[in-house]
Amino acid sequence: MKKPVSRILVINDEKLVLKELIKGLNAAAKSLENPLGISFIGVTTAHESLQAIEADGDIQAVVVDDTLYTLKNAEKGSRSLQMTALELVQKINRFRPELNIYILIAQEQEDEVVDALFSETVDGYFYREERDYRGMYRILNAQLQEKARTPFYDQLKNYVLMAKDAWHTPGHSSGDSLRDSPWTNDFYEFFGEHIFRADLSVSVPMLDSLMEPTGVIAEAQKIAAKAFGARRTFFATNGTSTANKVIFQTLLAPGEKLLLDRNCHKSVHHGVVLSGAHPIYLDSSVNKKFSVYGPVPKQTLLNAIEKHPDARVLILTNCTYDGLRYDLSPIIQAAHAKGIKVIIDEAWYGFARFHPAFRPTALEAGADYATQSTHKVLSAFSQSSMIHVNDPDFNEHLFRENFNMHTSTSPQYSMIASLDVARKQAMLEGYKLLSRTLELAKEVRMQINSTGVFRVLELPDLLPDEVKHDNIQLDPTKVTVDISRCGYTVEELIQELFERYNIQVEKSTFNTLTLLFTIGTTRSKVSRLYDALMRIAREGRAPRRLYQSPQIPYFTDLKYLPRDAFYCGGELMPLLDEQEQENTHLTGRVCADQITPYPPGIPVLVPGQTITQDVIHYLVCMLRSQKRVEVHGIVYDGYLPCLRLLTLPEEKGLKKLVK
Ligand SMILES: Cc1ncc(COP(=O)(O)O)c(C=O)c1O
Structure with missing residues (x-):
């Protein structure tokens, strides 16, 4: 098994002092227990330190001298300040926030330095004159051990090794029901014994509870929050699909307004139905040449924020499936100026915190909530996601109620363990x-x-x-x-x-x-x-003629709340008439379902939306397309593709939305 390598960078402008520090610290690392492979390297300038931090991915921590000077005139011994520790700490933190930072200070300057660095992410201080290398090493080692810890995964492993007899769920009982069966033992062999032994349940108290974490899950979430720059982080074992719904139900009461990109993932549209919110759909931009749906134009967003200051929430996807990233800060600032909370669906962007090329993350740009499919882009098992919260008005009780409403009482423990491990990996080698x-x-x-x-x-x-x-x-x-x-x-x-x-x-x-x-x-x-x-x-083939699907029509008109429309019984009406032509009787009627051609996965109709001729034309083109396209939400009456519509009496009984 490969052993970890961890380098700690020491920055001190006096060559002799630096040499002595490195020698002393490396000697301590050699003589004491060193499971993380810690060694110390040194540089004398801030500039070199930033270069090293950029080039060397194995650097895990830095020890910065509180003042870094360069010699101006060696003969006269005059010096100029390169950079204060504060400036350097800020630079390092902007570049790699996951690094631990310690400051070397002189005893007489202690108050000054600590005051200046108080609000920065500094993990601690060492007195330069003490030269307690073993003490320094122990503290630095302990800090790295903390990051390398995976509280839930460690406990799960311990429990499995304890080999307790299972008198509880799941029914396969550590795989014992499968192992010796001539019919099913291949399933056991294929997945391997640990999948089954680690498949445990809330009956095991030492593994904590996802629904009310106070032990190892709480600890794992706390370390994850620090890693991702959140006030609070919650592990979700039903994917970002559920994470989005949980936040919607926490923030939105029935009838409350929500601004959303129409191109948001379908879980967001389902969240609209579940919460009973009043959505204001914003059309995404579209690149017609390549049929790529992009971000909502900034001006559309700013106008919507201006026009609907009573909105509770704005939700956007960042980055999009195709990798297009908003300039989030000004949009979030405009939303916050009106008291609108911002949720960013970062399903495709969970790694962004760990490399400056991808930052700022949603939280760094000021978002209140970010949902991430850790499983899509980091090393977690499918369905394992995280919800990060930075909302200063976070209502934990409401959140917990909604989280528990959507979470299985039997979550898959290997998924929780994989979130713990994915966080560790992102922090240490991301x-x-x-x-x-x-x-x-x-x-x-x-x-x-x-x-x-x-x-x-x-x-x-x-x-x-x-x-x-x-x-x-x-x-x-x-x-x-x-x-x-x-x-x-x-x-x-x-x-x-x-x-x-x-x-x-x-x-x-x-x-x-x-x-x-x-x-x-x-x-x-x-x-x-x-x-x-x-x-x-x-092969040099001649280019083929490629058939482009038509563009999704712009959003039409939302006549009723999606939830009200969805829960109507409705009636079916075919998309084609008896002559196999587009059924014009659909025009002006109101859809009861969400109709989403996949790809591209953008709903062409949502419950409560008025149907137009353009929409019918688009749907018929999709159904007749040579390319296989799923159109979710279509109901087949025999072979006849139909839409479920609100009946006219149902419409009469519903309250129309005020524009
Ligand atoms: C933008 C977006 N949000 C949310 C989801 C749902 O994520 P999950 O698969 O983790 O449920 C997806 C899935 O493709 C997505 O593309």
């Missing part, structure tokens, strides 16, 4: 792994472009016109490739990559493929991808 991921993504971009047939789309290609001046950035780990010149349709290409080259991609549009780079992307996967695309390019 920077290093993300640096490698960025490098690989950069390399792939060049390789793909060098095929002469495939081309990676960069920010200017992807940006819809409406958001060209909104300071949008691109997350380079989402690599979207224009495939229009390769001679395959996108479906054929996906199949070719899958069957001939064993490659499964993340998603596609009619003329693009998107590849997702994560901390698990390896160099050999990259070379296999390059090899496959190069071989396909060399």
Whole structure:
């Protein structure tokens, strides 16, 4: 098993003092217990220290001298101040907030230095003159051990090793029901004994309770909050789909207004129905050339905030599935100025805190809540997500009630353990792994472009016109490739990559493929991808005609609250009339369901929305499309695709929404 390597950087401007410090600290590290592989390195300038922190992903902590000078004139012995400890701490913290920072101070300056650094993220102080290297080492080692701790996972492992007899759920009883069965033992063998032994339940008190954590889950969440820069963090074992609904129900009472991107994930739209909120849908920008739906234009957002100061909440997705990132701070500031809470769905961006190339995160930009699918982009099991809270008005009791309303009373413990471990990894090697991921993504971009047939789309290609001046950035780990010149349709290409080259991609549009780079992307996967695309390019096929699906019509009119509409019994009406033409009787009627073609996954109708001719035309095109498109929400009456509508008497009984 590979052993960890941890370097601690000491910054002191006096060469001899520095040499002595490094020697003393390394001697202490050698003579004392050192499970994290700690060693000390030194630099004499602030500039070098920042370079080292950038280049060396194994640096886990820094010890900064409180004042760093450079010699101006060696003969006269005059010196100038390079940087105060405060400035340096701020720089380090902006670059890598996960690093522990200690300050070396002189006893006589103690008050001054501690006062200046009081509000900064400093973990502690050492007196320079004490030269207690073993004491310093012990403290630094203990700090790193704290970050490396995984309270829930450790306890789960301990419990499994204790080999208690199970007289409780789950029914497989540590796998004993499966292991010796001739019918099912292959299932046991395939997954391995620990999956079953660690599949435990709330009957084991030493493993705490996800619904009322006070022990190891509470501890794990507390460390996660620190790592992600949140006041509070909660682990969710039903994905970000549930995390979004929990926050909606916490913040929104029936009828309260909510501003939301229409392109938000369907869980957000389900949250609207569950909470009974009054949604104000904002149309996303669209890049027509590549059928990519982007952020909501900044001006649309600012106008909506201005027009609906009575809104309780604004929710946006950052980054989008295609990696487009808002300039969040000014939007959040405008929302906060009207007292609107901001939720950012960071399902695709849970790693961002751990590399400056991706920051600011939603919380750093001032968001009140961020939901993250840790499982999508870090090393957690599927469905394992985190909810981060920075809302100064957080109502923990209400949150807990809603969390428990949505959480299974039998959560999967390996998922909770995986969140604990994913946090540890992100904190201790996230920077290093993300640096490698960025490098690989950069390399792939060049390789793909060098095929002469495939081309990676960069920010200017992807940006819809409406958001060209909104300071949008691109997350380079989402690599979207224009495939229009390769001679395959996108479906054929996906199949070719899958069957001939064993490659499964993340998603596609009619003329693009998107590849997702994560901390698990390896160099050999990259070379296999390059090899496959190069071989396909060399086939030299003539470009195919690619059929683009029509663009989603702009949002029409919301006549009733989605929840009121959804809970009507309704009636079915076919999308096509007897002549197989678009059914014009649907026009002007109100839909009772959410109708979402997938892809792109944006609801074309939500409950309570008025149906127009454009909407009918779009849905019929989708159903007739050569490309297989799922249209969620369509009801089949025999072979007839239908919409569920509010009956006219039902409409009469409902309160119309005031515009
Ligand atoms: C923007 C967005 N939010 C939320 C979700 C739901 O996340 P989860 O799969 O963790 O439930 C997804 C899933 O694709 C998503 O794309």
